[in-house]
Structure formats: C-alpha cells, structure tokens
Amino acid sequence: MVLTSAGSGGFTGRLRDAVAEGGRGGGEPFFRRHFTATDIETRAALQALMLALDQAGVGDEDSSNAELILAEALNNVVEHAYADGAGPVELTVSLQRNGMACTISDRGRPMPSGVVPSPGLPVIDPPDDLPEGGFGWHIIRCLTSELAYQRDRDRNSLMMRLPWSDFD
C-alpha cells in the first residue's frame, strides 16, 4: 500500500498529523470512551466520535463507515452480550496508516461460538422472505479489512479495522 495525500479527500494534513500522533510509541488511542451499553449511550458515544473524527479531518465516507460498523457491533453488545442487563463497555479508536482500528470491550456473555459470526446475508425473496434483521455482521464484514474477537476471562474484546476509503 502506498500512502498519498492526493485525490479527493480523506487523508488531509490534519489527519496525517493525527495518524502520526497515534502511531507514537503505542500511547493513548485517538478516541476512548467508557459508557453503559444502552441504545441511548451508544448513540451519544458515536456522536462524540463523529465530532472528534470531523475535527481530525477524517472524510465523510470514512467516518460514516466507522459510525455504521460501530453501531452494529455496539447494538450486538447491548442486545446479546448484555441480554440480561446493561453493563460497561469501552470503545477505543486509533487512527493508523492502514485504517481506523476500532476496539469494543465488554464484560457480558461471550460470543456463542467463541468466534466472530459470519452468517452471510439473510435470504431475501419478496414478498414472503423479507428479513428484518440479521444484517449486522454482514455489514461489518463488508466494510472491515480485519476482524478479531478475544475472550479473556470475563471480558469480550472485538477489534475491527476499517481501511481508509482513499486506498484500496
């Protein structure tokens, strides 16, 4: 992969600086937020992230992709990992040369099979077969270049890498 700043978008000076900053000695991530895993707090965390990405000069497509995959993954934490009641979640985002590294950690139930699900797209055959759900992991897999799940004692950790849209 070759890094260039040419073209229509994303990798502007400010973003380059943020990436350089993020790469320095593995320090603090670009964005970190602890919250309770509920729909409303998920929304607030994503809106805070969108503001921070905008201020760092991340382009619209990259930030909207990040918002989408994080919403899908956090919705899963709310619905499944914490099906018995809300608990704490930590979201971190690091801006790196090969994309945004997004990590979600929680202390809820483990993934059922111990691995990231790959359900594929649900069957769509209107008018009888019109799925109302089951799209989340498909969307995440479409947009990420790397996806890793770890269960460490009582802690789930999901890492998703979202490549910069300017590079392919």
Place this chain on the structure above:
Amino acid sequence: MDISTSRAGQALVITVNDNRVDAAVAIEFKEAVRCAAEEPGNPVILDLSQVTFLDSSGLGAVVAVMKLLGTSRPLELAGLTPPVAKVFRLTRMNTVFTIHPDASGSLQAAG
C-alpha cells in the same frame, strides 16, 4: 420521532424529519410510520432525505413497515443520503424497494 405527511396525487408521502434512525428509535420509528400510513394514499413514499444515519435496526424497521402495508400498498423510498444508500446497497435491500432519487421526483412520478 418527528414525522410529517403530505399528499401528492394518489401517493401518501411520509417525511422523516429526524436525522437518525438507529437502535434507540427503531421501534418508535416503526410505530410512527405505521400510524402515519393509516392516512389514505397509494403508493406510500417514505422521504428519508433528512436521515443521515440508519443502521440495521433502522433498516429492519423500514422493512417491517413495508411488510405491514402489504403488496397492495407498496412502500417506496425517496431521497436516500449516501450513508443510508450504502446500508441498502450492502444488504441488497436496494433490490427490494423502489427508490426515487428525491421526493420531488417521486411526487412527479407518483402524481
């Protein structure tokens, strides 16, 4: 959930005036659109031009409304912003709905 309705010829246009249809409002959204769709008009056109974020919960709510309306009263979509269009494309739900570029275009087409 802020939703308004208008008529365009035979069509009922339901306009979503909020900019997010996510897990926090999906149930409320579905109920609000379902109520709004009790007004007469066929087809029913959902104007999403002000919606800049929709996740799979929101998508599921749109599909649920389509199913509630049934095949005799199709739910069509108008004014998808790029992030919303992407969700429909990634899930291939863009093949299920008639999608108009914008509400004014759909009004003419439906009028």
